[in-house]
Amino acid sequence: MKAAIVGGGVIGGGWAARFLLNGWDVAIADPDPEAERKIGEVLANARRSLPALYDRALPHEGRLSFHADMAEAVSDADWVQESVPERLDLKHAVLGKLSDLAPKPAVIGSSTSGFKPSELNEKGARAIVAHPFNPVYLLPLVELVGDAALTGPAAEILRGIGMFPLTVRQEIDAHIADRLLEAVWRESLWLVRDEIATTVEIDEAIRMGFGIRWAQMGLFETYRIAGGEAGMAHFLAQFGPALAWPWTKLMDVPDLDDALVAKIAAQSDAQSGHMSIRQLERLRDDNVISLLRALKRNGSGAGGVIRDHEAALPGQHGAWTRPIPPDWADGGGNVAGFRFVEAAEAATARLLAAVAPADLPVTDMRLRLLRPLTAAGSLTIRSSLATRGAAPRVTHRIEAGDGAPVAVVTLFLAPPDPDLAARLETLAAAQEEDLLAGDDDVI
Numbered sequence: 001m002k003a004a005i006v007g008g009g010v011i012g013g014g015w016a017a018r019f020l021l022n023g024w025d026v027a028i029a030d031p032d033p034e035a036e037r038k039i040g041e042v043l044a045n046a047r048r049s050l051p052a053l054y055d056r057a058l059p060h061e062g063r064l065s066f067h068a069d070m071a072e073a074v075s076d077a078d079w080v081q082e083s084v085p086e087r088l089d090l091k092h093a094v095l096g097k098l099s100d101l102a103p104k105p106a107v108i109g110s111s112t113s114g115f116k117p118s119e120l121n122e123k124g125a126r127a128i129v130a131h132p133f134n135p136v137y138l139l140p141l142v143e144l145v146g147d148a149a150l151t152g153p154a155a156e157i158l159r160g161i162g163m164f165p166l167t168v169r170q171e172i173d174a175h176i177a178d179r180l181l182e183a184v185w186r187e188s189l190w191l192v193r194d195e196i197a198t199t200v201e202i203d204e205a206i207r208m209g210f211g212i213r214w215a216q217m218g219l220f221e222t223y224r225i226a227g228g229e230a231g232m233a234h235f236l237a238q239f240g241p242a243l244a245w246p247w248t249k250l251m252d253v254p255d256l257d258d259a260l261v262a263k264i265a266a267q268s269d270a271q272s273g274h275m276s277i278r279q280l281e282r283l284r285d286d287n288v289i290s291l292l293r294a295l296k297r298n299g300s301g302a303g304g305v306i307r308d309h310e311a312a313l314p315g316q317h318g319a320w321t322r323p324i325p326p327d328w329a330d331g332g333g334n335v336a337g338f339r340f341v342e343a344a345e346a347a348t349a350r351l352l353a354a355v356a357p358a359d360l361p362v363t364d365m366r367l368r369l370l371r372p373l374t375a376a377g378s379l380t381i382r383s384s385l386a387t388r389g390a391a392p393r394v395t396h397r398i399e400a401g402d403g404a405p406v407a408v409v410t411l412f413l414a415p416p417d418p419d420l421a422a423r424l425e426t427l428a429a430a431q432e433e434d435l436l437a438g439d440d441d442v443i
């Protein structure tokens with residue numbers, strides 16, 4: 001499969017990484033001479049973070065290419081994603097060209113944050129809105145707006161690359177999520193302008209409280225709980241009347257004059273100026289990975305999307321190099337010993353996925369720690385299945401990024417029924433053949 005990314009800035013780069021790391025070939029068209037460097041930086045962040053969400057290997061990366069000619073970039077594409085700056089005249093020009101050049105069955109998605117499909121297509125283009133969230137390689141949400149005959153197949157494709165398509169029932173300026181964000185943003189600007197709060201205080205108000213609730217249950221489910229046993233109707237009866245009080249300045253627009261811009265910029269510098277944008281991006285990505293991995297356990301919110309996508313990834317029995325998730329660090333910055341067992345369990349599931357419909361219970365285990373491993377970068381796991389004797393066992397040799405052995409974990413599995421035992425033997429024999437043939441990465 002091939003994606004053409006037209007406009008490779010912050011968002012286009014994120015789309016490129018999302019497709020590429022899910023095995024798609026990606027062709028980029030962007031006139032910026034710096035595009036290759038900028039996309040390289042986004043890709044570096046994505047390579048260390050997207051695979052860290054999963055306990056199964058993602059497909060092999062596709063091929064990345066850069067094109068001065070838009071026709072060349074979109075030829076044979078299955079998905080064309082426009083992510084040029086948010087100007088309607090530019091969107092018209094680019095989407096018009098793409099509609100002529102792209103293969104007829106290809107989805108043409110626009111990343112627009114605000115424009116409606118009827119506006120994008122008023123000059124004859126055939127685009128839908130496919131509005132993602134930054135960083136596109138980690139956050140699953142994509143708002144789809146447009147002709148249902150086009151958004152339906154588009155949603156299927158997005159699910160295949162681990163995203164969550166939310167189809168918007170009726171077109172509306174700024175879709176759903178940005179309408180909500182706009183309300184919070186507008187109130188925040190007023191609070192700063194009126195000297196009620198600083199940028200730090202507003203961020204604390206979000207991240208110390210309701211921001212944590214939103215990530216796992218959203219708004220309505222959270223308020224349902226707030227209503228207690230009497231539920232949502234009671235909550236509305238209790239807090240509904242407050243909506244009529246003059247709490248809000250939502251309908252007014254603060255004048256973003258030079259003084260207000262300078263004030264916000266100065267507060268933001270004081271808050272975060274000690275870190276570069278790249279450092280902030282890495283911190284954000286590490287935190288998002290840890291949150292999503294925690295949500296994956298219960299299948300809540302975006303964690304459920306990752307869990308479902310992971311379950312659909314095929315098993316493999318070659319060596320597996322995986323980024324070390326940030327939450328695997330112990331207090332000293334090394335990988336905590338029990339994480340090697342977790343890695344070994346995931347590697348066992350990956351190895352057996354093709355033959356065992358469910359995880360085989362582990363009855364015993366041996367862990368040998370050979371040397372500490374710094375919890376950064378990647379580790380490689382080589383797994384081998386032995387079926388001789390009463391019960392199968394899988395031995396995992398774990399190596400640091402430089403190839404140095406760091407741990408050996410052996411998991412002993414419960415005796416399988418005769419049918420599964422036969423399939424395990426076939427798998428063990430195939431694995432041995434691959435090793436003999438030097439084929440280290442066969443599905």
Ligand SMILES: NC(=O)c1ccc[n+]([C@@H]2O[C@H](COP(=O)([O-])OP(=O)(O)OC[C@H]3O[C@@H](n4cnc5c(N)ncnc54)[C@H](O)[C@@H]3O)[C@@H](O)[C@H]2O)c1
Nearest residue numbers: 007008009010011030032083084085086111112113132134
């Ligand atoms: N930044 C966000 O958080 C965010 C989130 C969701 C959606 N969006 C939407 O994504 C789109 C792109 O935003 P961005 O933040 O990535 O902007 P950006 O300025 O970072 O990137 C735009 C890129 O488009 C390229 N470009 C300009 N004209 C072009 C042309 N004719 N053909 C090909 N490439 C061209 C530029 O060189 C640049 O690299 C906008 O529609 C925006 O509303 C942005």
